[in-house]
Amino acid sequence: MSNHKQKRLYLNILTHAVLVVFAVIAIYPILQIVTVSLRPSDKLLSTSLEIIPEGATFRSYVNLFTTQPFLLWMRNSAIISLTVTVTGVVLASMSGYAFSRFNFIGKKFGMMSLLVTQMFPATMLLLPLYIMLIYLGLINTYLGIIITYTATALPFCIWTMKGYYDTIPASLEEAARIDGCNQFQAFYLVILPLAAPALVITGLFSFMTAWAEYLVAAQILQDTELWTLPLGLKSFESNMSTEWGLYGAASLIVMIPVVVLFLLLSRWLVSGLTLGSVKG
Amino acid sequence: MSSPKRKLFIFLFVAPAFIILMGVVVYPFVYNVVLSFSNMNLRHLKDWHLVGGRQYLKVFTEPTEPNFYIVFLKTVVWTTVNIFFHVVIGVFLALMLNRKIKGKAVYRTLLILPWAIPQYIVALTWRGMFNYEYGSINLVLTKYLNLPAVEWLKSPTEAFLACILTNVWLGFPFMMVVALGALQSIPQELYEAADIDGASWFHKLKNITIPLIRPVMIPAITLGIVWTFNNLNIVWLVSNTGEPSDQTHILVSFVYKAAFNLYRYGYAAALSMIIFVILLFMSLTFARRAKVTEGAY
Numbered sequence: 001m002s003n004h005k006q007k008r009l010y011l012n013i014l015t016h017a018v019l020v021v022f023a024v025i026a027i028y029p030i031l032q033i034v035t036v037s038l039r040p041s042d043k044l045l046s047t048s049l050e051i052i053p054e055g056a057t058f059r060s061y062v063n064l065f066t067t068q069p070f071l072l073w074m075r076n077s078a079i080i081s082l083t084v085t086v087t088g089v090v091l092a093s094m095s096g097y098a099f100s101r102f103n104f105i106g107k108k109f110g111m112m113s114l115l116v117t118q119m120f121p122a123t124m125l126l127l128p129l130y131i132m133l134i135y136l137g138l139i140n141t142y143l144g145i146i147i148t149y150t151a152t153a154l155p156f157c158i159w160t161m162k163g164y165y166d167t168i169p170a171s172l173e174e175a176a177r178i179d180g181c182n183q184f185q186a187f188y189l190v191i192l193p194l195a196a197p198a199l200v201i202t203g204l205f206s207f208m209t210a211w212a213e214y215l216v217a218a219q220i221l222q223d224t225e226l227w228t229l230p231l232g233l234k235s236f237e238s239n240m241s242t243e244w245g246l247y248g249a250a251s252l253i254v255m256i257p258v259v260v261l262f263l264l265l266s267r268w269l270v271s272g273l274t275l276g277s278v279k280g
Numbered sequence: 281m282s283s284p285k286r287k288l289f290i291f292l293f294v295a296p297a298f299i300i301l302m303g304v305v306v307y308p309f310v311y312n313v314v315l316s317f318s319n320m321n322l323r324h325l326k327d328w329h330l331v332g333g334r335q336y337l338k339v340f341t342e343p344t345e346p347n348f349y350i351v352f353l354k355t356v357v358w359t360t361v362n363i364f365f366h367v368v369i370g371v372f373l374a375l376m377l378n379r380k381i382k383g384k385a386v387y388r389t390l391l392i393l394p395w396a397i398p399q400y401i402v403a404l405t406w407r408g409m410f411n412y413e414y415g416s417i418n419l420v421l422t423k424y425l426n427l428p429a430v431e432w433l434k435s436p437t438e439a440f441l442a443c444i445l446t447n448v449w450l451g452f453p454f455m456m457v458v459a460l461g462a463l464q465s466i467p468q469e470l471y472e473a474a475d476i477d478g479a480s481w482f483h484k485l486k487n488i489t490i491p492l493i494r495p496v497m498i499p500a501i502t503l504g505i506v507w508t509f510n511n512l513n514i515v516w517l518v519s520n521t522g523e524p525s526d527q528t529h530i531l532v533s534f535v536y537k538a539a540f541n542l543y544r545y546g547y548a549a550a551l552s553m554i555i556f557v558i559l560l561f562m563s564l565t566f567a568r569r570a571k572v573t574e575g576a577y
Binding site: 018029045094098121122126129130208218230237244258 | 398
């Protein structure tokens with residue numbers, strides 16, 4: 001049996017070795033951002049591979065807040081992302097409920113077509129909306145970008161909500177009705193709290209759609225006053241001279257809250273994604 | 281509750297759903313179809329008119345540099361290579377994480393990170409890492425591996441490879457998490473029974489693990505194909521709008537450029553339609569083939 005034990009030991013060492021290698025690959029680019037953000041301004045272009053650079057300084061972080069409109073970008077991003085989140089959650093929780101509980105004409109077609117939107121190339125949604133925004137004079141406005149982001153996020157959000165409501169037995173609403181709730185109260189007081197995990201996923205997804213989006217914003221928000229964080233960060237990266245220090249510092253500040261949220265919720269995100277498609 | 285009241289309630293819930301469908305599916309789709317048969321561009325923004333199938337013809341025959349067929353071929357390579365590595369690396373890591381080892385939670389968290397970071401930050405950071413002189417990839421190649429430095433972003437093949445490397449890094453965690461979930465739901469007794477029968481590691485993988493994670497992996501892979509085929513961020517930002525000289529495009533970045541840098545709205549709409557049909561056809565075929573082979577088990 002010692003032979004067997006030895007084999008198991010070797011196998012465990014091998015497993016750890018493989019996992020360590022991949023973990024290093026997974027975090028290296030992030031460490032790279034940390035390194036760049038800490039470099040002193042005279043050593044931004046360096047051929048050193050040290051993680052903590054020589055003469056590390058928080059100067060870039062200070063500059064980001066004092067010399068750059070970083071707080072303005074953050075405010076813009078926050079306004080847009082939060083509005084998209086609230087709109088997305090409210091609309092998806094209501095529509096999802098309708099798709100889950102009621103029968104109406106075009107229900108099946110509706111669900112299928114929401115799924116098909118996921119196969120639209122980005123421009124197929126973006127171009128018509130963009131031209132519509134031109135006609136309505138909504139280019140360069142918060143409203144314009146909020147409409148576009150909400151439209152992008154909704155199909156997935158409705159699917160997630162619908163899939164989750166399907167797992168909640170209808171008998172719960174019936175019981176609530178017998179206890180004297182009206183139909184809206186039954187939805188609002190009984191079903192909605194039970195659907196909290198799906199609401200969280202929907203909220204996170206809507207928020208991420210707006211918080212971390214560059215390509216749509218680049219077309220719709222041309223006025224620098226309205227820039228969101230992704231546009232601001234991209235502006236540090238230009239062909240002539242990239243402001244790597246500022247870019248690194250800003251990237252870290254932007255991604256830390258999102259990464260933490262994502263790690264906390266990743267389990268539910270996956271089950272939400274696969275649940276819908278397996279049952280669909 | 282009386283019947284009219286109930287009807288009102290249903291109406292209030294269905295109405296938003298209906299308006300949303302109109303706004304985000306039907307309207308863009310129909311409008312895109314109309315645009316694809318029109319001559320709309322920046323000069324003809326308001327006085328456009330229908331020109332029949334001319335834009336579609338242009339997509340297939342116009343000698344743009346690069347032309348449609350080359351970009352299409354690149355997109356197929358892009359999708360296949362990415363999905364292949366996403367699934368292989370993802371499933372492989374999930375198998376490792378599914379063993380009884382210490383520090384599993386830590387490994388899992390670290391390995392998910394690439395998925396958690398906003399894509400545009402991933403793309404811009406990797407672009408920096410591919411820099412010829414100061415990028416860490418070349419520094420590692422030359423300092424530790426004694427290999428010559430590579431001009432990642434200046435030549436078409438290398439730039440495309442750079443985009444693929446970035447996207448492989450970005451995409452394996454999703455497949456890993458899905459596969460891990462599937463692996464954890466396999467009853468342990470199956471492996472114990474196989475052990476008693478003296479099955480080898482490979483036999484267990486082939487006859488227990490793979491068939492049992494298949495039903496979960498197939499939808500995830502279908503989703504992955506659609507996402508990768510449509511992933512505009514990475515190609516656009518890593519290659520900086522398709523550099524060098526538009527040699528690094530996949531279909532979605534090609535059409536984004538036509539629409540928003542060249543303002544060829546009609547042409548872009550026609551190309552969008554074609555991409556959509558290709559994608560729909562591809563994922564339907566994939567889903568159907570997967571179902572057919574499923575019967576084999």
